[in-house]
Amino acid sequence: MKKVCFWGTRGSLPVSLTARDVREKIIAALTAANGKSFKTPAALNEFVATLPFSTAGTFGGNSSCVEIINGAEHFICDMGSGARPLGQAKIATYGVPNPQTYHIFISHLHWDHLMGFPYFAPMYIPGNRIVIHGCHARLEEAIRLQMRSPCFPVDYSQAGARIEFDLMTPDKAHYIAGINVTPKLQLHAGDSYGYRFESIERTVVYSTDCEHQLDDLVEREACVKFFAGADLVIFDAMYSLAEAVSVKADWGHSSNVVGVELCQAAGARRLALFHHEPAHDDIQLNRLLAETRRLEQITRGDQPALEILSAYDGLTVTL
Amino acid sequence: MHLPTREQSGVLIVSVSGRIDHIASEEFTKALEPLLANCIPGQPPVLLDFSGVDYISSAGLRVLMIASRRAKGQRGVFAIATLQPLVQEIFAISRFNLIMPCYVSLDAACKVLGA
Numbered sequence: 348m349k350k351v352c353f354w355g356t357r358g359s360l361p362v363s364l365t366a367r368d369v370r371e372k373i374i375a376a377l378t379a380a381n382g383k384s385f386k387t388p389a390a391l392n393e394f395v396a397t398l399p400f401s402t403a404g405t406f407g408g409n410s411s412c413v414e415i416i417n418g419a420e421h422f423i424c425d426m427g428s429g430a431r432p433l434g435q436a437k438i439a440t441y442g443v444p445n446p447q448t449y450h451i452f453i454s455h456l457h458w459d460h461l462m463g464f465p466y467f468a469p470m471y472i473p474g475n476r477i478v479i480h481g482c483h484a485r486l487e488e489a490i491r492l493q494m495r496s497p498c499f500p501v502d503y504s505q506a507g508a509r510i511e512f513d514l515m516t517p518d519k520a521h522y523i524a525g526i527n528v529t530p531k532l533q534l535h536a537g538d539s540y541g542y543r544f545e546s547i548e549r550t551v552v553y554s555t556d557c558e559h560q561l562d563d564l565v566e567r568e569a570c571v572k573f574f575a576g577a578d579l580v581i582f583d584a585m586y587s588l589a590e591a592v593s594v595k596a597d598w599g600h601s602s603n604v605v606g607v608e609l610c611q612a613a614g615a616r617r618l619a620l621f622h623h624e625p626a627h628d629d630i631q632l633n634r635l636l637a638e639t640r641r642l643e644q645i646t647r648g649d650q651p652a653l654e655i656l657s658a659y660d661g662l663t664v665t666l
Numbered sequence: 667m668h669l670p671t672r673e674q675s676g677v678l679i680v681s682v683s684g685r686i687d688h689i690a691s692e693e694f695t696k697a698l699e700p701l702l703a704n705c706i707p708g709q710p711p712v713l714l715d716f717s718g719v720d721y722i723s724s725a726g727l728r729v730l731m732i733a734s735r736r737a738k739g740q741r742g743v744f745a746i747a748t749l750q751p752l753v754q755e756i757f758a759i760s761r762f763n764l765i766m767p768c769y770v771s772l773d774a775a776c777k778v779l780g781a
Contacts, residue, residue, distance in 0.1 A: 561725040567688060588760035592728045593735075604724050604760045608688075638759045645752050646721070 348526065348549040350416040350665050351579060351619075355409030355429020356658040358555075358585045358600070358622035359459050362408035368628065375402040400659075401629035407660025410459040411622060413581060415544055415551055420448040420524040424542065424553040424581075429660060430463025438468050446474035450523055452530075453481035454555055455539035456489040465494050465501060475508035480515055480523070482530050482540045487512045520545075531573050533557035534566075535599035543573055549666045550576060552615075555583040555622045558599045559609070561592065567609075574613035578666050581658065582606040584620040584635070603639040607646065610653050617654040618643075619664070632657060667693040669701070675780035678710040679772060683718030686726030695729050702733055705742030711779040712737065715772060717748040727762050734766055747775040 355361075379398055385391040395403050412429030415422040423433065441447055449469060454460055469475045479490060490512075494503040513521075517540065520527040527545040532538060534557060541554035552574050560566060574580050585600040603620055610618045620639060623632055636657040643653050656664065667690065670681045680701060686694050705712045714730075722730075730746065737744035747769040749757060757763045769775035 561688070561728045562691070564688065588724050588727060589731070589762050589765045592724075592731055593765060602724070602760070604756075608724055641755065642759045645755060 348415055348417050348544060348546045348551060348666055350663055351551060351581075352414040352416065352433075353412075353429075353619075353621075353658045353660060353662045353664075354414060354433040355412035355425075355427040355463070356406060356621055356623055356660055356662075357408050357410050357427075357625055358583070359410070360625045361410050361428040361459075361462075362625045364405055364408070368405075372402050372629075399633060401633040404659070405629050406623060406632045406657070408625075409660050410462065411454070411555060412463055413553060413621075413658075415526075417546065418525055420450060422524075422526065422544070423449060423451045425454055425460045425555070426451060426462070426464040426467060427460050428463045428466070431466040432660075433463075434466065434468035434470075438472075443472050444474045446476070448476045448524070449478070451477060451479045452528065452542050452553070453479060453483070453486060454533075454541070454553070455535060455537060456483055456485065457537070457556070458493070460556070461489060461493060464490060465499050469508060470510065471505070471507045473507040476511070477508050478511045478513055480513040480521075480528070482515050482517055482532070483538065484514070486514065515540075529573075531569070534560065539599070541573060543577070549578045551666065552577045552580045554581065556599055557583050557601055558591070558597070559601050559605050561605070567612075570609055571612045574609055574615050577610075577613065577615040577617075579617045579619060579664060580606070580610050580613075580615045581619045581621045582610070583622040584639075585622050585624050603635060604642060607639060607643050607653065607655070611643070611646065611650060614650075615653060617656060617664070620655070620657040623657075667697040669697045671701070673710060674772065675776040676710055677713050677776045677780045679713050679715050681715045681718060685721040686719060686729070687721065687723040688725040691723070691725035691729050694726060695732075698729070698733050702736055702740075702742075702744070705737040705744055706740045707742065709742065711743035711745065713769075713772070713775050713779060714744075714746045715748055716746055716753060717750065719753055720750055722753055722756055724760070727756075727760055730762070730766060743779055745769060745775055745779060747772050 409429035410427030411425040539556040584603040588602040588604040745767040
């Protein structure tokens with residue numbers, strides 16, 4: 348495994364910037380420029396690079412879709428709306444026809460994690476092979492359900508690619524195209540599954556839509572083991588801890604605080620905050636990242652530093 | 667876990683100290699139990715003196731939330747005071763400062779709660 352690309356990072360529902368959001372970014376940028384003039388595009392680019400990410404960029408709004416770049420075969424976690432730009436990028440890179448194999452790992456069957464599949468262009472290309480891996484017995488039924496009338500105009504039977512389903516066994520390592528993939532049951536309505544991907548030199552954990560019961564020490568230990576020594580843990584940090592244990596208890600999500608604690612206990616190298624709350628704007632998400640980095644710093648003790656990232660649509664992480 | 671208590675201005679002050687992590691939180695829950703049982707109308711408000719606490723984890727914060735919720739359900743008064751700066755930061759980052767009454771000093775808390 349070489350890199351991880353985030354194509355969709357938003358939780359529950361895709362969102363987009365509004366005209367007001369864009370206007371506020373322009374005002375923030377012009378305020379920061381404070382009347383400066385830029386003689387060359389390079390000078391302008393240099394200035395833009397100094398602006399906060401919440402001004403010069405955006406976390407994006409596509410729902411969960413993460414690509415793990417490994418070798419010849421493609422590894423993808425979840426088919427949220429981020430699967431649409433991912434599919435377009437694959438067609439642009441490989442062209443048609445140029446048969447590819449896609450391994451898709453589905454955390455659970457909720458809509459925000461499946462909705463991108465009908466828009467994933469490689470599924471319409473004859474010669475492609477798509478293997479959909481998961482642990483839910485109704486995985487195939489759920490995928491087919493959203494691609495039939497009256498939900499969608501194109502029926503599942505119109506897929507040009509060969510689509511296969513692989514029902515995985517939790518807690519068992521499955522050797523797939525050079526990577527050991529181990530699913531783990533997580534607490535979420537209707538169950539969700541995290542995936543631990545292990546190659547010879549790198550480990551990535553994808554753990555979204557998971558609520559952590561803070562008084563369950565057995566489950567905590569199981570989770571620490573699941574995250575152990577990971578180079579990157581992609582973690583559901585949708586709510587604040589206060590929300591997750593009070594008004595949003597039993598909603599099936601977690602917090603940045605629990606992410607830091609589990610990654611520290613597991614000796615993980617990097618934590619990517621993921622499945623962002625749709626109601627949070629770029630300024631709020633930027634602040635959340637800064638606070639999470641501070642929390643890691645003040646609770647680190649003698650341990651090596653845990654690098655904290657906040658995933659955004661378009662982010663590529665080199666492992 | 668031992669939680670020494672004393673009364674000041676009609677408020678029951680409970681001294682908490684050390685690290686309240688995922689292991690200690692169970693003991694913390696047990697130690698709070700008899701204090702919460704008496705956290706009812708007609709009894710002194712319960713104020714946790716956190717000046718001796720140098721770390722609290724998510725599990726420890728959850729114990730506080732449950733204690734606060736229980737006290738409220740019994741119409742008792744439950745609050746925290748004198749957080750160390752680092753613990754105060756943990757409260758802010760976790761947003762517990764928004765759901766738990768926290769006072770900067772025991773005197774300030776007693777002025778409000780003991781009235």
